[in-house]
Amino acid sequence: MSELPKELYEHRLLVDLSPKQKKLLESEAYLEVAPAGEVFARQGEYTGRFCIVFEGGVGAYREEEGVTANLGVYGPGDWFGEMSALSNQPELATYRVDVRCVLLVIEPPLFRQLHRKVGKKESKFQQLVDASYRERSLSIHLRVAPVFKGLSASMLKQLGKQAEFIDLEEGTVVAAENDPAAALFLVRSGAVKCSKTDHRGREIILSYHMANSSFGERCLTDHRSWPGAYTAIAPTSLIRIPEAVFASTLATNEGALALLRKTADFMVADEEGFSASDSAILAQRAAEAPAASQEQLEIMVGRQSVKGGEALVINLDQCVRCNACVESCVSVHEDRVPRLSKTGTRVQDTFTLASSCYNCEVPECMMSCDYGAIRRDVKGQINFVWDNCVGCQCCSHSCPYGVISMTPPPIVPGEKPKYKRHWFLQTLPFVGKYFTGSRPAVMMPEIKEEHPNVGALRGAKVQGKAIKCDLCEGLPFEACVYNCPTDAIGRENPEQLFLSMES
Amino acid sequence: MNTELFKSRHAFVAGLLLLGFAVWFFSTGDWESARSFRFGSGWTALVLFAMVLAYVLRKNVHKAGISPEFKMRVPLAKLEKAESRLSGLRVLISSGKLTDPAEIMERGKAMLKQEGVQRVIKLRLLENAEGQQILRAVPTDPLGRMARWMHAHLYYGLAAGGMVWLHAGGMPQSSMGYALAGLTLVVVLSGIGGIFLWAVMPRILTKAERDLSVEKAHALLDSLDRKVALAYESVDASTRAVCEDVDKSGENFTQRIEAARKAAPEDAEARRQAEDLMALLGQRRQVRGEWKALMRIKQRMHVWRVVHLPAAVLLSVVILIHVVSVLWY
Ligand code: SF4
Ligand code: SF4
Ligand code: SF4
Numbered sequence: 126m127s128e129l130p131k132e133l134y135e136h137r138l139l140v141d142l143s144p145k146q147k148k149l150l151e152s153e154a155y156l157e158v159a160p161a162g163e164v165f166a167r168q169g170e171y172t173g174r175f176c177i178v179f180e181g182g183v184g185a186y187r188e189e190e191g192v193t194a195n196l197g198v199y200g201p202g203d204w205f206g207e208m209s210a211l212s213n214q215p216e217l218a219t220y221r222v223d224v225r226c227v228l229l230v231i232e233p234p235l236f237r238q239l240h241r242k243v244g245k246k247e248s249k250f251q252q253l254v255d256a257s258y259r260e261r262s263l264s265i266h267l268r269v270a271p272v273f274k275g276l277s278a279s280m281l282k283q284l285g286k287q288a289e290f291i292d293l294e295e296g297t298v299v300a301a302e303n304d305p306a307a308a309l310f311l312v313r314s315g316a317v318k319c320s321k322t323d324h325r326g327r328e329i330i331l332s333y334h335m336a337n338s339s340f341g342e343r344c345l346t347d348h349r350s351w352p353g354a355y356t357a358i359a360p361t362s363l364i365r366i367p368e369a370v371f372a373s374t375l376a377t378n379e380g381a382l383a384l385l386r387k388t389a390d391f392m393v394a395d396e397e398g399f400s401a402s403d404s405a406i407l408a409q410r411a412a413e414a415p416a417a418s419q420e421q422l423e424i425m426v427g428r429q430s431v432k433g434g435e436a437l438v439i440n441l442d443q444c445v446r447c448n449a450c451v452e453s454c455v456s457v458h459e460d461r462v463p464r465l466s467k468t469g470t471r472v473q474d475t476f477t478l479a480s481s482c483y484n485c486e487v488p489e490c491m492m493s494c495d496y497g498a499i500r501r502d503v504k505g506q507i508n509f510v511w512d513n514c515v516g517c518q519c520c521s522h523s524c525p526y527g528v529i530s531m532t533p534p535p536i537v538p539g540e541k542p543k544y545k546r547h548w549f550l551q552t553l554p555f556v557g558k559y560f561t562g563s564r565p566a567v568m569m570p571e572i573k574e575e576h577p578n579v580g581a582l583r584g585a586k587v588q589g590k591a592i593k594c595d596l597c598e599g600l601p602f603e604a605c606v607y608n609c610p611t612d613a614i615g616r617e618n619p620e621q622l623f624l625s626m627e628s
Numbered sequence: 629m630n631t632e633l634f635k636s637r638h639a640f641v642a643g644l645l646l647l648g649f650a651v652w653f654f655s656t657g658d659w660e661s662a663r664s665f666r667f668g669s670g671w672t673a674l675v676l677f678a679m680v681l682a683y684v685l686r687k688n689v690h691k692a693g694i695s696p697e698f699k700m701r702v703p704l705a706k707l708e709k710a711e712s713r714l715s716g717l718r719v720l721i722s723s724g725k726l727t728d729p730a731e732i733m734e735r736g737k738a739m740l741k742q743e744g745v746q747r748v749i750k751l752r753l754l755e756n757a758e759g760q761q762i763l764r765a766v767p768t769d770p771l772g773r774m775a776r777w778m779h780a781h782l783y784y785g786l787a788a789g790g791m792v793w794l795h796a797g798g799m800p801q802s803s804m805g806y807a808l809a810g811l812t813l814v815v816v817l818s819g820i821g822g823i824f825l826w827a828v829m830p831r832i833l834t835k836a837e838r839d840l841s842v843e844k845a846h847a848l849l850d851s852l853d854r855k856v857a858l859a860y861e862s863v864d865a866s867t868r869a870v871c872e873d874v875d876k877s878g879e880n881f882t883q884r885i886e887a888a889r890k891a892a893p894e895d896a897e898a899r900r901q902a903e904d905l906m907a908l909l910g911q912r913r914q915v916r917g918e919w920k921a922l923m924r925i926k927q928r929m930h931v932w933r934v935v936h937l938p939a940a941v942l943l944s945v946v947i948l949i950h951v952v953s954v955l956w957y
Binding site: 164167168169170188189192219441442443444445446447449452453456457466467468471474475477502503504508597598599600601602603604606607608609610611612613 | 632687723725749765767773834
């Protein structure tokens with residue numbers, strides 16, 4: 126436990142924390158002294174760490190087309206990291222210490238505990254962090270949006286002042302088919318699908334719009350009606366800029382307006398399939414896929430896993446059903462429990478998306494865990510911190526793909542696994558199956574008494590610990606792929622898989 | 629048909645080796661006195677058999693968790709540090725500051741080395757659809773994928789069969805020779821059969837599995853078993869006896885279950901429970917039927933192993949006896 130000074134609570138973010146939040150902060154946050162030049166987080170990395178600066182200064186730098194842009198300097202009293210922590214997206218900038226500094230570091234699970242209402246009203250932490258998130262993310266989103274390429278920083282600032290933030294529930298319709306397009310939308314997080322209904326009443330998906338993309342450029346062109354209905358397929362945050370704002374803001378700069386319209390023209394042509402964009406082809410494949418695969422694809426797009434992770438795909442025409450993949454997954458894990466199941470969604474009869482983790486961009490498992498037992502590493506992989514897992518099963522219930530399972534609880538706590546005595550017999554052909562009787566045993570998790578949510582577990586039937594595919598953590602191979610005798614199983618980006626399929 | 633099974637450079641090496649020995653064999657006039665040929669072909673056959681066995685060894689050593697690559701495991705923190713440094717490099721690549729592929733790879737490799745993870749991950753520089761360079765870290769797969777070992781097993785096995793035939797001069801001279809040649813023939817032929825089945829059957833099974841896969845049928849049967857057990861608990865003894873009898877005797881299932889349904893108890897609740905149980909039994913029977921049909925195809929795909937495995941074990945023993953006796957005498 127790190128010793129935090131009492132003056133800490135005078136910081137404007139922390140003035141009205143509840144006693145429970147203070148207790149958590151004292152047990153889980155830590156002070157870090159960082160020398161000049163130290164990098165806190167790199168652009169493109171997943172960290173989710175939130176920092177409050179108490180002394181010194183940290184700069185945010187973004188690499189764009191060969192130029193390093195300084196996005197801001199954070200001095201005493203400032204904070205950074207809320208964009209990644211709130212959006213689950215990789216860092217948009219590199220945070221480097223400019224002047225030796227003292228920081229309070231708050232890891233993602235604690236951040237989620239602090240970023241909550243106190244009683245019925247929003248805490249200062251929530252209000253101020255949300256405000257800075259809106260301001261900073263808006264400026265970066267406008268900067269990186271392809272449609273605004275070529276506009277100066279001052280013009281973007283002007284546009285930003287009149288932009289609107291919208292948070293949508295899953296299923297909300299953003300725009301209806303054939304209605305006049307009157308605004309441009311930037312997707313900050315979540316996903317939106319564009320679909321129309323054909324003459325047989327079947328839904329045809331035209332495109333998907335995921336985080337950091339945009340739609341509605343047509344409001345700046347002659348194609349002014351929406352080609353389909355735009356619906357949020359996951360909890361989604363959008364930035365809305367009404368068409369009128371462009372005309373008024375850029376009224377004095379005809380060149381900029383013309384450039385904007387030209388870019389918009391290209392993008393609309395792309396959306397309408399003139400240049401067969403990936404998202405259009407993907408949508409077409411989805412429409413051709415069987416209903417179950419279509420549904421799976423939609424969930425995957427919605428959760429951003431299509432963009433986030435690679436799925437384990439089995440080519441069924443090559444798979445000889447020898448089970449070597451599952452057996453080798455067993456062999457690399459101490460608890461002898463496989464993380465892989467060959468059941469999964471069939472895609473166009475030939476492929477199965479095996480049930481293993483997709484390392485989603487919006488990992489619902491991680492969001493649901495209050496014990497800090499699930500974390501994302503810098504490359505985006507979702508890992509378990511077993512020491513923190515209390516076996517409450519919240520993650521396994523919240524994973525949309527059902528890939529998290531729980532190890533069985535031990536027969537006698539502390540008992541050594543029995544399987545070790547049998548491992549050789551289990552490997553024998555034909556007769557091996559008769560030696561699989563002994564259950565793998567794991568230690569019963571120790572519930573941390575000081576955790577405020579521990580009460581929720583009282584009386585609950587605690588299972589062992591949560592497990593899922595860990596990509597064979599730390600090993601130089603992915604055992605399932607490595608040991609398949611026919612190369613039937615491999616990692617594929619589901620998006621690429623759909624794209625590569627013959628129609 | 630899965631043609632991937634046949635695309636291998638091991639096929640080329642094995643073919644070349646066999647061709648070389650065949651030329652040597654036919655150019656040797658008197659096989660009886662050609663000691664160097666017999667010596668050469670014998671040892672080569674032995675090496676080929678060893679390579680064939682290496683596949684089996686590799687497979688089982690890995691399964692048992694004692695393969696040498698397990699010792700290469702590095703802590704996650706090290707990997708994360710390396711990944712973090714690589715993301716810095718990726719930023720330079722995507723922003724266009726670093727474009728030379730050789731320099732990218734050199735800098736990336738140096739990072740992996742400095743972090744001590746170069747034996748666990750290696751780098752690949754790919755291009756995406758827009759022509760941008762993408763730096764990916766992938767596992768090193770130190771011993772090579774099992775699929776490559778499978779190719780080696782297959783083609784060196786075939787070559788070993790040919791080599792045994794050449795070694796025996798086309799016709800075995802002794803009972804040991806007959807045993808060796810005979811067993812080799814059985815092992816090679818069953819292996820060829822196996823490869824053919826592995827190439828053709830997955831597609832047949834995939835087609836048959838369109839509605840229900842083996843794994844799903846298995847899971848469904850598990851759940852139906854549990855439901856049936858619960859349903860049995862809720863019916864009275866006489867209904868249970870009738871249902872058990874109907875379920876056990878496989879014949880005329882539909883008619884018998886229909887008769888049992890008609891004879892179900894008068895009491896509405898008891899009747900509903902009995903009918904639920906009968907419906908579950910019907911479902912289970914149907915799923916079991918489908919599962920059995922799929923399992924039959926699956927078993928057919930692996931039937932060759934019944935001959936291949938025992939014959940291969942026997943062949944290994946006979947080879948060992950042959951080598952020891954030749955060296956001894
Ligand atoms: S190891 Fe390969 S061939 Fe065997 S069941 Fe798994 S995917 Fe199929
Ligand atoms: S466990 Fe489930 S929710 Fe979590 S990252 Fe993996 S697939 Fe996504
Ligand atoms: S990558 Fe490793 S942990 Fe994940 S399913 Fe494959 S063998 Fe199991």
